[in-house]
């Protein structure tokens with residue numbers, strides 16, 4: 126969706142990146158607004174957790190209120206049920222003191238409300254009157270400018286759920302659809318089984334990262350199954366190999382090698398991931414830890 130409106134996903138900051146930035150600038154004061162989940166979505170053992178403690182100033186959410194305190198003067202809007210947090214963001218304003226949404230922001234809010242509620246479907250059981258009101262208001266305010274929201278909604282839904290859409294992409298598009306880097310290791314989340322991630326028309330350009338990870342997800346009889354492909358990059362210094370070995374040993378992930386992709390320069394290996402709950406949110410910090418450990422050795 127960011128690409129659709131001309132914002133490079135590379136320009137986005139993850140919570141970890143942001144916390145790295147503020148920690149490397151001592152004296153910088155910061156507070157956080159939690160939107161869509163009212164407790165920090167990290168395990169207590171996560172290295173970022175202490176850096177979040179006491180920093181949450183505002184909460185805007187549609188999930189059950191877990192009672193995290195916000196300081197005096199902070200905002201707390203937890204509305205349950207509500208189909209989309211973007212409805213709350215739209216109707217309450219993201220920031221205290223007023224915030225002007227430009228056309229791009231309004232389109233993204235509206236499209237996300239559509240995605241979250243199945244285009245205000247009544248059968249999904251998520252749509253509430255306030256979702257309808259917010260989306261109608263956004264459409265009215267956008268006028269002709271909102272004409273492309275229907276197409277944008279369809280493409281976002283395809284990217285989230287439509288395996289045929291993913292099968293039609295070439296390898297570079299598969300890699301870049303949802304891509305994030307951790308310590309020079311690229312991690313692509315893809316809605317394909319490992320066997321469906323194919324290099325069409327030549328080699329996969331791994332680039333000069335140390336390792337490229339495809340986190341594959343496929344639905345088998347209604348249940349998600351995860352697989353992982355590890356491709357050693359051209360970063361040099363053997364770091365990619367060491368990170369691969371670190372991930373192979375990780376008990377939480379539970380990787381079992383299932384197939385070797387000789388085609389990808391003999392460097393790609395595919396694994397079944399026994400823990401289907403371990404998402405990129407879990408894998409990313411693991412990679413950072415492994416790389417840190419290697420560098421300290």
Ligand SMILES: [Mn+2]
Pocket residue numbers: 161162187188210
């Ligand atoms: Mn939510």
